[in-house]
Amino acid sequence: MEFSFLLKKLISSFLMPLSFSLILFLIGLFFLFFNSYKKAKIFLSLSFILLILFSNSTFSNKLLEPLEKSYEKVSINEKAKYILLLGGDYEARVNEAIRLYYLNKGSKIITSGYKGNQIESEASINAKKLISFGIDSNDIIIQEKPKDTYEEAKEIKKIIKEEKLFLVTSSYHMKRAMKIFKQEGLNVIAAPTDYLIKKDHTFSIPRARSMRKIEVSMHEYLGILWINIKNLNNSK
Secondary structure: OHHHHHHHHHHHHHOOHHHHHHHHHHHHHHHHHOOOHHHHHHHHHHHHHHHHHHOOHHHHHHHHHHHHOOOOOOOOOOOOOEEEEEOOOOOHHHHHHHHHHHHOOOOEEEEEOOOOOOOOOHHHHHHHHHHHOOOOHHHEEEEOOOOOHHHHHHHHHHHHOOOEEEEEEEHHHHHHHHHHHHHOOOEEEEEEEOOOOOOOOOOOOOOHHHHHHHHHHHHHHHHHHHHHHHHHHHHO
């Protein structure tokens, strides 16, 4: 699992917009230094065009929109015993988890998030944030060992069994997360939050924020592709 996890991260990092554009740029420089001007022009021009495209808000929003609109905001009539707060965002996700907690009396919040190279895990950070907002520490379950969504789903299944679960994560991550959790047979309700798409003008100057949206979209689409490939191999 460790090798598979690292391989997935490595491949996705090279396919991110900035990394991919820089690779094309470096190839262009390589051909330029060796006086292969025609090839250099192709790669340098392509690198520049992609950077402009990736930093355009209209393009980035179009790419991100199918992910963010996969699930509607959870209804206040929905009820569940557990609320899973995935790591990542420390504001929107925490706020949504707190909202659902008070709408579902007697519920428990599960915080999840891998430590990685950090001093403290995301699961622990979010747990402390919840306590600072008045959530009873006895109603918080910390899960800091899972490294990715696959491992999170497996660990959560051990805790909740057949109980209903609110899955709180960013709207753009919800499609992939729900796919994984449903495959594990979890009785899960999507509770998306942390929307990145804002109303932008049709024409806009290049923005780093737009490139961030592309990175997020590519990460999720690659993740969904990875799931489909694994399912295809398992079905053989």
